[in-house]
Amino acid sequence: MSEAKRATYDELLRLALERGFFFPSAEIYNDAPAGFWEYGPTGLLMRNNFIRQWRRDIVRRDDMLEIDGSLILPKIVFEASGHLSSLVDPIVQCTRCGTRIRADKYISEKTGLQVDERLSSEEFQELISKYNLHCPKCGGDFGKPSKFNMMFRVGVGAEDADSYLRPETAQSIFVDFTRLSKTMRLKLPEGIAQVGKSFRNEIAPRQALIRLRELTQAEVEVFFNPNVDLDPSKFDQVKDVRMNVLVQAAGEDFRTVNAGDSAKEFGGKQIIAYYFALLQQFYENCGFPQERTRFRELSAKDRAFYAASAFDFEVDTSLGWLELVACNYRTDYDLATHSKHSKKDFHVMDGDRGKVLPHVVELSLGVDRSIFALLDLFFIHEANRDVLRLLPNIAPYLAAVFPLVSKPELESKAATLYETLKREEFSTFYDDSGAIGRRYRRMDEIGTPFCITIDHQTAEVDSATLRERDSMAQSRVKLSEIPEKLRVLRDNQKQ
Amino acid sequence: MSEAKRATYDELLRLALERGFFFPSAEIYNDAPAGFWEYGPTGLLMRNNFIRQWRRDIVRRDDMLEIDGSLILPKIVFEASGHLSSLVDPIVQCTRCGTRIRADKYISEKTGLQVDERLSSEEFQELISKYNLHCPKCGGDFGKPSKFNMMFRVGVGAEDADSYLRPETAQSIFVDFTRLSKTMRLKLPEGIAQVGKSFRNEIAPRQALIRLRELTQAEVEVFFNPNVDLDPSKFDQVKDVRMNVLVQAAGEDFRTVNAGDSAKEFGGKQIIAYYFALLQQFYENCGFPQERTRFRELSAKDRAFYAASAFDFEVDTSLGWLELVACNYRTDYDLATHSKHSKKDFHVMDGDRGKVLPHVVELSLGVDRSIFALLDLFFIHEANRDVLRLLPNIAPYLAAVFPLVSKPELESKAATLYETLKREEFSTFYDDSGAIGRRYRRMDEIGTPFCITIDHQTAEVDSATLRERDSMAQSRVKLSEIPEKLRVLRDNQKQ
Helix, strand or coil, rough: CCCEEEEEHHHHHHHHHHHHEECCCCCCCCCCCCCCCEEEEEHHHHHHHHHHHHHHHHHHCCCCCCCEECCCCCCCHHHCCCEEEEEEHEEEEEECCCEEEEHHHHHHHHHHHCCCCCHHHHHHHHHHHHHHHCCCCCCCEEECEEECCCCEEEEEECEEEEEEEEECHHHHHCCCCHHHHHHCCCCEEEEEECCCEEEEECCCEEEEEECEEEEEEEEHHHHHHHCCCHHHHHHHHCCCCCCCEEEECCCCEEEEHHHHHHHCCCCCCCHHHHHHHHHHHHHHCCCHHHHHHHHHHHEEEHHHHHHHHEEEEEECCEEEEEEEEEEEEEEEEHHHHCCCCCCCCCEEEEEHHCCEEEEEEEEEEEEEHHHHHHHHEEEEEECCEECCCCCCCCCCCCCCEEEEECCCCHHHHHHHHHHHHHHCCCCCCECCCCCCHHHHHHHHHHHHHHHHCCCCCHHCEEEEEEECCCCCCCEEEHHHHHHHHHHHHHHCCCC | CCCCCECHHHHHHHHHHHHCCEEECCCCCCCCCCCCEEEEHHHHHHHHHHHHHHHHHCCCCCCCCCCCCCCCCEEHHHHCCCHHHCEEEEEEEECCCCCCEEHHHHHHHHHHHCCCCCCCCCHHHHHHHHHCCCCCCCCCCCCCEEECCCCCCCCCCCCCCCEEECCCCHHHHHHCHHHHHHHHHCCEEEEEEEEEEEECCCCCCCCCCCCEEEEEEEEEEEEEECCCCCCCHHCCCCCCEEEEECCCCCCCEEEEEEHHHCCCCCCHHHHHHHHHHHHHHHHHHCCHHHHHEEEECCCCCHHHCCCCCEEEEEECCEEEEEEEEEEEECCHHHHHHHHHCCCCCCCCCHHHHEEEEEEEEEEEEEEHHHHHHCCCCCCCCEECEEEEECCCCCCCEEEEECCCCCHHHHHHHHHHHHHHHHHHCCCCCEEEEEEEEEHHHHHHHHHCCEEEEEEEEHHHHEEEEEEECCCCCEEEEEHHHHHHHHHHHHHHCCC
16 A cells, blocks of 8 residues: 555546546547547546535535526626626737637746736737747737637527527526525525536636536525524534635635634635535545645635635645635625616515525536546555545445356346346446456446455355455455445445 | 316416426526526426436446537537538528528418428428418518528637537437447447437427427437347347337328337337337336327438438327427438548447447437426316326425424424435425415425425324325324335335
8 A cells, every 4th residue: 555646647537538437529520629528437427426415415405496597598698797798818819820829828838927817908918029929820920919708609599699608507596596586485595506517618728627618517506695694503513614724814824724613714704604614524525635625715806706705615636726616705796787687676585684685605616627636636556456546425336246257147146136236226337257356457447446246156155255445355245235235335434 | 086187288387487397598688589498496306307217217227328428519520410411490581671480380370281391492482482471570572491500500719610519419429439439348239328408599499398499308329230139138128018109101000019029110120129118118107108108100201311210209298299209210320420521430349240330229308398298297287286296206306394383392303304304315395384285285286295294293202194195195104214104105106
């Protein structure tokens, strides 16, 4: 075990490509655009497990409502939300060959300066002149820097009506809020959740699942009365949850706090501390060690345009600290602006406290990045094998079933056990080809925690060998007791 | 019960809108385009249950692989697949006011004729002249009829590269086939499945979830060697499945057949009969009565351009027979055309039978239509109540928990039971407001099969009242036995 070490980015990518986790979209065509990736069979099982855990630890735990809205929304939604004017990247175009590139990235790359993407066109122009920068392809001069909207336009119907692919799932939650508040008997605070695709026309997509043009988000918008404290009995449930916080107030300051004492770190809002604690617990239940996570406060210039305060939930990967969740305090920004543009009233009754326009705290979780981070943290080289040390609740397959050799009596018992485990809704893999050691290695690589081998002894006494991934310990278990044994093993590992 | 009758379309829609099943997208904005709908909290739970059953009865039962591909794909994919030239609607545009409408629908509507959407532009022109048809908005003359491609174009990157939102999930399965065959050790026949959004720029979207611009599909593409028969032991498992078939050979001919005797109905291919039987069983497990389902053969002119033969799996709804699943025999059309366009070899080894370019049978399932059909079949008016008679495996909530009155000791026991049921992963609803009869009615309307009321007796003897939705029978059950009791009740109902 002393020789165990984490895999590099390239090794992780090879695992992803060769073992069915993820791979580039339309890769058989040479000129397919970057930033689109597909989930293969193992990656999808893992992603579904991750989302199931999110539903358990966040959505159901907090009795949230979950909806599934359209990916295409009309222009007016994004005029109201501000995305049409504010979700922009700075670009410059070569006047000779027409190449368009990200202004901030290119200037950083050529000068080593930290360049803020929110500089004005004039400020970009100044930097380009000062450092005498030219087109990287042909050496031509750049035209005037401009802003490139990151939403994909879609024309709807024969009339080609302006619509856009949503850049975040959140907007349908806000737009649907009046119907949901009227028909679903909401009680503040009330979380509304959504998991699904969002789209951003990145100029420079990169690093596989890290910066995608088509991504999967799991978002939660919690609507609350800003004048009312959180129910203390609710807050009490999470008061001992430990969180690392990097605050910006007077320079960077790193602290480890209990949720119960953390309200001052989070702008004095217990409700924010409460949802951050749920998020922390969820990620720990997925296997992320607390000490490798943190909530990093964003300064005013780093926040999204709709956020009054914001923290990124980050995890320490081989690529550095990586943002997995954007936690934004959106105030009543979205409800107010949709109310204004639609001329509908978004106020709701908050019990006997009267009408209120709710404020919103958001947990905007990047599913793809979380999957990437799980592989990054848990794909380990040991002396004699590669092993993906995922928790059983996240691993693509909980178990594998192998007949030791190709003999009808072993294969028939293995097939019966396999069908039994499938009926029990355990994700199970069947493999009858190659040497048994090789079959174990294949399962180690994709993180299967338990392998069950049907051998000659099974034919006689109806027991099989159960092998555990991490310890490689083997024990004999009666066939009839395997489902219960797997259940216990799965539930005993922290989740 | 003699007064029980099915709800009308309008009543179904009211249920959907007022009880959180589905509602129009961006409805707060007056000019939001038609054909986009959102799933509310109850509809989404129901849809997730439906997809879970599909995974159990089709994907896992047949050991298929499931992937999740990009929604945006480059133009070359649809040049190769034929969708760019063939997925078109006939339209005409008014020369005076610019209104564009579907030519075939408008001519049908005005003349009562059956108009085939595949007529040539000249044939549409002739009909328009013959019947002297003009713009329905301004009375102006129509220009020359043309073809309108139903795919949504998307421009990717700063270079605005031509891409499209996929019109079916199937194409990523075909494009990814070489990687999957190389890395996933496929063995023919092998099913590859995908569930997700697809997009069609319908000129005339209508009838809520029936004809959408953004839809959810659950597709299966089964790759097989056309020269090899299905394993008889596999076929044997479904030989007694009863299916209604409407064949076209010599006029329409309706038959009820056993899968085991049905190969001749399905072009002599046992493999097609086998997958149709799985589909039949799946829909019956969702509650559809066999006698209200049928496989309808499509004539050559009604088939999609890639299909050598095709059957629609239909269900008898209040709107008439409704297509839920398009079952297409796509031959090697897709693999051959992608092979040609990408210059990659798509042949695979079929054991010791050598190399083969697999043929494909497809089950292209419309999830939204299936949800609509479930509400249509099972939303029933009885004398004193409305009740949604969904099976427990499909109902949004399996159980509801009510404290009979607002007293701390009842509420605390109810809350504890609610948390217990959530931990057991039962979808459970908690309701403590209003008269108990009203709470039962609310659960009847959204299909909750079991309601558990915590009453004064519970405080004394730790038992509660379990009320069944359909019979309205009530019985007392010990609190500690409720999870097991619910499990038995759920599993005993046919699924």
